[in-house]
Amino acid sequence: MYIAKESRYDHMIYNRCGLSGLKLPAVSLGLWHNFGSTSQFSNMREMCFTAFDNGITHFDLANNYGPEPGSAESNFGKILKEDLKPYRDELVISTKAGYAMWPGPYGDFGSRKYLLASLDQSLKRMSVDYVDIFYHHRMDPNTPLEETMGALKSAVDSGKALYVGISNYNGPTLEKATALLTEMKVPFIINQNCYNIFDRTVERNGLKETAHRLGKGIICFSPLAQGLLTNRYLNGIPADSRVMTDGRFLKAEHVSEDKLRRIKALNEIAESRGQTLAEMSVSWLLHDGIVTSVLVGASKPSQILDNIAALKNISFTDEELRRIDKIAL
Numbered sequence: 311m312y313i314a315k316e317s318r319y320d321h322m323i324y325n326r327c328g329l330s331g332l333k334l335p336a337v338s339l340g341l342w343h344n345f346g347s348t349s350q351f352s353n354m355r356e357m358c359f360t361a362f363d364n365g366i367t368h369f370d371l372a373n374n375y376g377p378e379p380g381s382a383e384s385n386f387g388k389i390l391k392e393d394l395k396p397y398r399d400e401l402v403i404s405t406k407a408g409y410a411m412w413p414g415p416y417g418d419f420g421s422r423k424y425l426l427a428s429l430d431q432s433l434k435r436m437s438v439d440y441v442d443i444f445y446h447h448r449m450d451p452n453t454p455l456e457e458t459m460g461a462l463k464s465a466v467d468s469g470k471a472l473y474v475g476i477s478n479y480n481g482p483t484l485e486k487a488t489a490l491l492t493e494m495k496v497p498f499i500i501n502q503n504c505y506n507i508f509d510r511t512v513e514r515n516g517l518k519e520t521a522h523r524l525g526k527g528i529i530c531f532s533p534l535a536q537g538l539l540t541n542r543y544l545n546g547i548p549a550d551s552r553v554m555t556d557g558r559f560l561k562a563e564h565v566s567e568d569k570l571r572r573i574k575a576l577n578e579i580a581e582s583r584g585q586t587l588a589e590m591s592v593s594w595l596l597h598d599g600i601v602t603s604v605l606v607g608a609s610k611p612s613q614i615l616d617n618i619a620a621l622k623n624i625s626f627t628d629e630e631l632r633r634i635d636k637i638a639l
Contacts, residue, residue: 312355312393315363322365323621325602327527330499332442332473334402334603336596337618338368340531344609345385346376353610358389360611362397364618370502370529370605371436372406372447373428379411380435387436401442405432406477406502408447420450420458429465444471445502448478455483459490466496475500481516488524498526500602505530507539507576507591507638518600527602530595534606538565539591543573575637579630585623592620594634 323336339361345354358369375382383405394401407428410418417424429444444465446458465471474496476487484501491498501521503512509532512518521528534540547565573587580590595601606617626634 312359314359314397318363318365320365321621322618324365325527325599327499327602328521329525330473330497330527332402332499334368334527334529335366336603336621336624337366337592338370338402338529338603338605339366339614340370340605340607341382341386342370342372342375342531343607345382347378347381347385349385351385351388354385355389355393356611357608357614358386358394360614362394362401364615366614366618367400368402368404368603370404371432372409372445373411373432374409380431383432383435387438391437398438403436403438403441404443404445404475405429405436405441406445406447407432408445408450408477419448420446420453420461422457422461422464425458425461426464429470433470440470440472442471443473443475443500445475445477445500449480449483455486456490459487459494459496462491462498463494463496473497473499475502477502479503479517481518481520484517484520484526485524488526500527500529502529502531502605504532505595505601506533506535507594507634508535510639522600528600529603529605530601531605533592533595533604534588535591538569538573539576540588541577541586543570544577544587546570572637576634579633579637583623583630585620586616588616589620589623592617593624594626596621596624597626597631 324333325336327334369386371383371386373380407425408420411428425446444462446462450458462474466474475498476484479487479501488498501517503517505512518528543565577587580587583590592604595604608614
C-alpha cells in the first residue's frame with residue numbers, strides 16, 4: 311500500500327495561478343507520453359509516486375493522451391483508485407478536449423456537444439466525480455467562441471470542473487475568451503502552451519504578455535524541446551533517441567548541425583551555472599515569475615527528480631539571459 315512521504319511539501323515551490331486562489335507546483339507532471347497502453351504500468355505508478363513524494367501535486371492529462379487515445383486517463387484512473395485516492399484533495403487533476411477523439415463530426419474541435427461529452431468520458435475513465443481544471447485544447451476557427459466558452463461554463467456549473475483553462479490559444483483570442491468568461495463569471499485561471507528556450511511562439515503571438523496583463527496563469531509544455539535541451543544531443547543524434555525511434559514530434563531534419571552547435575553553446579552556459587542543460591532550461595522558464603508551472607514529461611522516476619533539481623537555481627544574470635537569447639534565437 312502506497313503511503314506518501316511526510317516531507318513531500320518541504321522543498322517544492324508553489325506559485326499562485328494568475329490572480330486566482332489556486333497554487334500550482336513550479337514543476338507539474340504531464341502524462342502526454344509514457345502513460346499509454348504501450349507503456350509499463352509499474353513504471354507509471356512509480357513515476358506518480360516519485361512526483362507526489364516530492365511535492366508535485368498537479369497531474370495533467372487530455373482525452374486523447376495515449377496511445378491509444380484515452381489510455382493515459384484510464385491508467386491514471388487505476389493508479390488513483392488503487393494508490394492515490396486517499397490524497398485526492400491534495401491533487402490537482404486536469405484534462406482537456408479539442409483534438410480528434412472519436413469518429414464523426416462530434417468528436418473534435420470545440421462544439422458544446424463534443425466538449426461536454428468528452429468531459430463525461432474523461433471522468434468515467436479516471437473514476438472521478440470532477441477534475442480540478444478542464445481545458446479547451448485548441449482554438450476552433452469554425453465554432454463561435456461564445457459556444458466553446460459556454461461549454462466551459464457548463465462544466466463548472468455542473469460541478470464536473472472547479473476551474474477552466476485554454477490551451478494553444480494566441481494573445482488576441484485569449485483576450486476575447488477572457489472577456490466572455492469574465493462576463494459569465496467562470497473561474498478561468500490558466501493557459502497551456504508550448505514554450506522553451508528555442509520555441510518563443512507565446513512571446514511572438516502575444517499570449518505571454520496578454521496572460522500576464524489579464525492575471526491568468528501560464529503552464530508550459532515541451533520545456534526541453536522534445537529532448538533537444540538535454541545532454542542527449544551534445545554528441546549528435548543517438549540511435550535510441552526519439553528522433554530515430556518515434557519521429558512524430560521531433561524529426562531528424564529539425565536537428566541540424568547549426569542546432570547541435572547551439573545546443574552545445576547553451577550547455578556551456580548551464581555548466582557555468584552548475585546545472586545540466588535540462589535543469590537550466592526548466593529554470594529559465596520560471597526566472598521572470600510569469601510562468602506558473604513547467605509541465606515535464608518523463609519515462610522514468612529519475613527524470614522527474616532531475617527536473618525538480620532545476621528549482622535550486624532559477625535566478626539569471628542579465629548577461630546570462632542575453633547570451634541565451636543570442637544563441638537560441
